[in-house]
Amino acid sequence: MTNWFDSLADSILDGGVITEGQAVAMLATSDADLLELVAAGSRLRRTHFGMTIKLNYLVNLKSGLCPESCSYCSQALGSAAPILKYSWLKTDEAVKQADIGIRGGASRVCLVASGRGPGNRDVERVNDIVTRLKDAHDDVEVCACLGILKDGQAESLLEAGVDAYNHNINTAESFHDTIVKSHTYTDRTNTVAKAKSAGLSPCSGLIVGLGESDEQVVEALFALRELDSDSIPINFLVPFDGTPMEGQWNLTPAQCLRIVVTARFVCPDKEIRLAGGREIHLRSLQAQALHVANSIFLGDYLTAEGQAAEDDIALIRDNGFTIIGQEAGPDASRPPTIRARGAGTTQGANA
Ligand code: SF4
Numbered sequence: 524m525t526n527w528f529d530s531l532a533d534s535i536l537d538g539g540v541i542t543e544g545q546a547v548a549m550l551a552t553s554d555a556d557l558l559e560l561v562a563a564g565s566r567l568r569r570t571h572f573g574m575t576i577k578l579n580y581l582v583n584l585k586s587g588l589c590p591e592s593c594s595y596c597s598q599a600l601g602s603a604a605p606i607l608k609y610s611w612l613k614t615d616e617a618v619k620q621a622d623i624g625i626r627g628g629a630s631r632v633c634l635v636a637s638g639r640g641p642g643n644r645d646v647e648r649v650n651d652i653v654t655r656l657k658d659a660h661d662d663v664e665v666c667a668c669l670g671i672l673k674d675g676q677a678e679s680l681l682e683a684g685v686d687a688y689n690h691n692i693n694t695a696e697s698f699h700d701t702i703v704k705s706h707t708y709t710d711r712t713n714t715v716a717k718a719k720s721a722g723l724s725p726c727s728g729l730i731v732g733l734g735e736s737d738e739q740v741v742e743a744l745f746a747l748r749e750l751d752s753d754s755i756p757i758n759f760l761v762p763f764d765g766t767p768m769e770g771q772w773n774l775t776p777a778q779c780l781r782i783v784v785t786a787r788f789v790c791p792d793k794e795i796r797l798a799g800g801r802e803i804h805l806r807s808l809q810a811q812a813l814h815v816a817n818s819i820f821l822g823d824y825l826t827a828e829g830q831a832a833e834d835d836i837a838l839i840r841d842n843g844f845t846i847i848g849q850e851a852g853p854d855a856s857r858p859p860t861i862r863a864r865g866a867g868t869t870q871g872a873n874a
Pocket residue numbers: 589590591592593596597598599600636637638639670
């Protein structure tokens with residue numbers, strides 16, 4: 524028997540669109556239907572992206588010390604999370620860090636700085652970094668993520684060689700003011716629009732697990748479709764101790780997967796990126812998520828560590844995907860480890 528979401532995938536492949544009601548229903552499908560749901564989403568993914576994965580690499584140019592009040596963020600004013608805090612990296616150090624990610628397989632570097640938005644001097648700093656990066660790696664995409672943009676700043680970044688600008692809407696407009704008070708949802712969408720109209724590729728996504736309803740997840744996904752965001756990072760809340768979201772674990776791995784599939788149905792031909800929190804929320808379902816998403820971050824995040832980069836690469840290759848720009852790669856097989864614990868030894872068992 525064909526599931527309704529299989530028929531919906533057929534219809535989308537024929538040029539149809541999902542309705543908000545169907546998207547909400549998709550988020551409420553049962554765990555028993557999960558693999559079939561993933562299979563339906565993977566048909567849309569393969570139509571637009573084949574079996575490729577884009578690897579992105581984050582460089583946090585400035586960490587913490589932010590005057591804004593985003594309650595999910597470990598870098599926000601009032602956050603007591605014991606994260607790294609530093610002001611702008613020197614250009615040499617930023618280029619060196621980006622280079623490490625590129626050598627690790629990333630084809631896109633995301634240059635991020637905490638704060639409400641950049642001053643013109645900050646944009647110049649980033650432009651210097653981008654010029655150096657593009658001189659060394661002209662095929663690597665650069666995305667800047669510096670906060671709310673003022674007039675003219677997007678044009679300056681574009682001129683320096685920046686390809687894309689990230690500014691997440693983060694959540695539904697109807698939920699936004701519950702999680703942040705120091706700027707508005709419209710401030711966020713205006714910046715995405717500014718980047719787009721300057722000619723930068725708009726990158727905007729969301730964070731799930733903040734306490735929003737399924738309807739609000741869908742509201743945010745439809746807003747991203749409306750914004751025509753080329754890439755859509757899906758972040759899963761990392762509830763750092765010392766932030767207002769401390770201890771909030773509202774997601775299950777299966778629900779995270781349903782959200783990724785729903786995003787694919789709403790925006791079938793857009794880059795869907797598994798972003799912060801994927802390891803701790805998707806957990807053993809990361810491989811299934813790759814059949815629907817087509818992009819991930821390699822290694823670490825802005826303030827949280829990710830799984831080992833070699834595990835990211837193995838996850839991708841073991842599941843039959845190819846990394847854009849790294850089509851040939853080393854064999855990820857690992858030699859067996861001789862058991863030296865448990866029965867017959869004096870070491871504790873692996874249980
Ligand atoms: S999300 Fe950005 S603007 Fe908000 S507190 Fe964090 S660094 Fe500041």
